[in-house]
Amino acid sequence: MDNPVSPAGRLLRDWRQRRQRSQQQLALDAGVSARHLSFVETGRARPSRELILQLCLALGIPLRERNRLLLAGGFAPAYAERALDSAALDAAREALQRLLAAHEPYPALVVDRHWNLQLANRPARALLGMVDPSLLQGRINVLRVSLHPRGLAPAIINLAEMRAYFMRRVGQLASDSGDPVLAELRDELAGYAPLPGEGAAGQSTGNDFAVLLRLRSPVGELALLSTLTVFGAPADVTLSELALEALFPADAETAERLTRLASA
Incomplete structure (x- = not known):
């Protein structure tokens, strides 16, 4: 049976495509294998917290969206969000x-x-x-x-x-x-x-x-x-x-x- 695409994998794929990067290019920049990245995007592998943050850094994803990706992967947000007047x-x-x-x-x-x-x-x-x-x-x-x-x-x-x-x-x-x-x-x-x-x-x-x-x-x-x-x-x-x-x-x-x- 096909594995359903995880929310984190789907979001990572969307960001990669928005940045117009191939899986091979992103894998090289993030220091991971293209095979593993493909598995993450298709739901065959669950990304770790560290991998999500690595890929976010390589893609230049805003901090707000990095938190969203972490939550989609089942992890706590990495970045605080406080009002400017706090x-x-x-x-x-x-x-x-x-x-x-x-x-x-x-x-x-x-x-x-x-x-x-x-x-x-x-x-x-x-x-x-x-x-x-x-x-x-x-x-x-x-x-x-x-x-x-x-x-x-x-x-x-x-x-x-x-x-x-x-x-x-x-x-x-x-x-x-x-x-x-x-x-x-x-x-x-x-x-x-x-x-x-x-x-x-x-x-x-x-x-x-x-x-x-x-x-x-x-x-x-x-x-x-x-x-x-x-x-x-x-x-x-x-x-x-x-x-x-x-x-x-x-x-x-x-x-x-x-x-x-x-x-x-």
């Missing part, structure tokens, strides 16, 4: 707040895996003040706020270019993670109609090394570069899913205008 994460939260404050007068914010806002400095909150208050009720999603017709979209000068950039970004994240919430967000953003005069995404208006966000603001036009920072080697699910996005001025005029915006 006492256990006081040191991490304080570090993030120091980074946000140190980046002023330039905008910076912290988002979770679904691009929901967790923390923001004063200049970032000033930019959020440009959007319709209805988008700031409850959980604030940074990508939604950026592209929604009542959000920052009308103020983005190179909107077609930024829309294409954001859609590539969320599409890749949804594909890499298999997260249904990100897939739903991607579909929602794709449903927003182009604004009048938006045009089509064409030649970049920024530098040749990065896409610039060009934004109308109360203090004048801003040209902004974006960088992302993540925690190194996190052992907590929440921390592994946080990213700090810092915006930098792309020219002297923007630097001066951001200083005025922060002061206001």
Whole structure:
């Protein structure tokens, strides 16, 4: 009789296929035999806790999904998950707040895996003040706020270019993670109609090394570069899913205008 595929084996196979890796490639990277990996995926062998973690590491699977795989294999989760405002994460939260404050007068914010806002400095909150208050009720999603017709979209000068950039970004994240919430967000953003005069995404208006966000603001036009920072080697699910996005001025005029915006 055929062995039923175990939940852990099925999940591992799904992740391997999502990463576009063959059994032979993954077996070499994880230091196991391709035969044993095949047995695990088809249910003929039960993976050990150590093997699941080896394969997760080789596939670059997020910590949240590693816990899910361990549970499917009958093992306890390996990684804690605590709220950002919990006492256990006081040191991490304080570090993030120091980074946000140190980046002023330039905008910076912290988002979770679904691009929901967790923390923001004063200049970032000033930019959020440009959007319709209805988008700031409850959980604030940074990508939604950026592209929604009542959000920052009308103020983005190179909107077609930024829309294409954001859609590539969320599409890749949804594909890499298999997260249904990100897939739903991607579909929602794709449903927003182009604004009048938006045009089509064409030649970049920024530098040749990065896409610039060009934004109308109360203090004048801003040209902004974006960088992302993540925690190194996190052992907590929440921390592994946080990213700090810092915006930098792309020219002297923007630097001066951001200083005025922060002061206001």
